[in-house]
Amino acid sequence: MSDIDRNDNTRCGFVALVGAPNAGKSTLLNALVGSKIAIVTHKVQTTRSRLIGVAIHDNAQMVFVDTPGIFSAKKRLERAMVAAAWDGANDADVVVLLVDASRKIEDSTIQIAVGLRERKKKSILVLNKIDLVKRDSLLALSKELNDLCSFEETLMISAKTGNGLDDLRDILTSLLPVGPWLYPEDQLTDVTERMLASEITREKFFLRFHEELPYAATIETERWKDLKDGSVRIEQVIYVERDSQKKIIIGKGGQGLKTIGKMAREELEELLGRRVHLFIFVKVRKGWSDDKERYQNMGLDWVK
Ligand SMILES: Nc1nc2c(ncn2[C@@H]2O[C@H](COP(=O)(O)OP(=O)(O)OP(=O)(O)O)[C@@H](O)[C@H]2O)c(=O)[nH]1
C-alpha cells in the first residue's frame, strides 16, 4: 500500500466537461492533463465519444471526462453523441459547463444549464476563450447563465493560454469527494493507441475537408503491427457514404489522401516515439452511420 492509499485526505472523482460544440472542451482536457489525448479542430462536433484524461493536483486525482458537444441533434450519429455527453454529465461528481465567451450565448448552452439544474448536478460555470474578449463583457454572460442554474462557482479561463487553470484546479479539487485514487498514478487516459491513431487521422481529415465531408466519414484503425525494427505498420480505413465522397478524399493523383496521411503519420511518430508506416484506405459503406458495428468502434452506444 502506498502512502497515498493510507492517506485519508485523498480526493478523487469524475469531472465532466460539457458544453456546446466548439466551446473548447477538448482543448481544456488536453491542457489539464498536459498531453494531447483529445483531438481539437476549429470545426463543430469534432469530439464524437467520451474519453477520460487523468490529472493529479495536490492530494486529488481528477478524472476529466471530455464529451461531445451538446446541441439539438437530429441524425442518429448526432443523437448518439449527445446521449454520450449527457451520460458523462450524469455519471460525474462535478460538471464543468464550458462556454465560449467570445460568442453570443447559444441555445444549447441555455439548454445544458437548465438540464444541469433539473438534474441537481454539482456544477461550475467556466467561461472560456477570455483571451479573445474584454473582461467587462463577461459579467453579463455570467449573470445570465447563473440565473438559469445555481453554479457553485463561476470562473474565467483561456484553455489556450492556460490563464485561470490553476484556480480551476483548486476549485475542482475542493469539490471532489474524499476517497482513494481510482487510477494508477502513471495512467493518463483510457484512450488506446489504436483509437488515438484513428482520431489523429480524423483530426487531419477535419482540417483538410470542408462542408459535409468531415461529418460523412468515420475512421477506423484495422491493423496494427509492431515490426522487428521497432517501427509500426498501421492500416486505417476511412468509411464514407458515397463514391463521389471517396473521389474527393483521394483527390487528383491521390494527393488528398497523401496530405492527410503525411500529417497524421508525422504526429503519430512524435507521439509514439517511433517510425510509423501508415496506410489509409477509403471505402464506401452506404449507411455506415446506421450501422451498429461502427458505433461500437466509435465508443458510442447505439441509439434507436
Ligand atoms: N482563442 C482561443 N481559442 C480556443 C480556446 N480554447 C479552445 N479554442 C479553440 O476553439 C476551437 C474548438 O476547440 P475544441 O477544444 O475542439 O472544442 P470542443 O468544445 O472540444 O469542440 P467539439 O468537440 O466539437 O464539441 C479550436 O479552434 C480551439 O483552438 C481559448 O481559450 N482561446
Ligand SMILES: [Mg+2]
Ligand atoms: Mg471536443
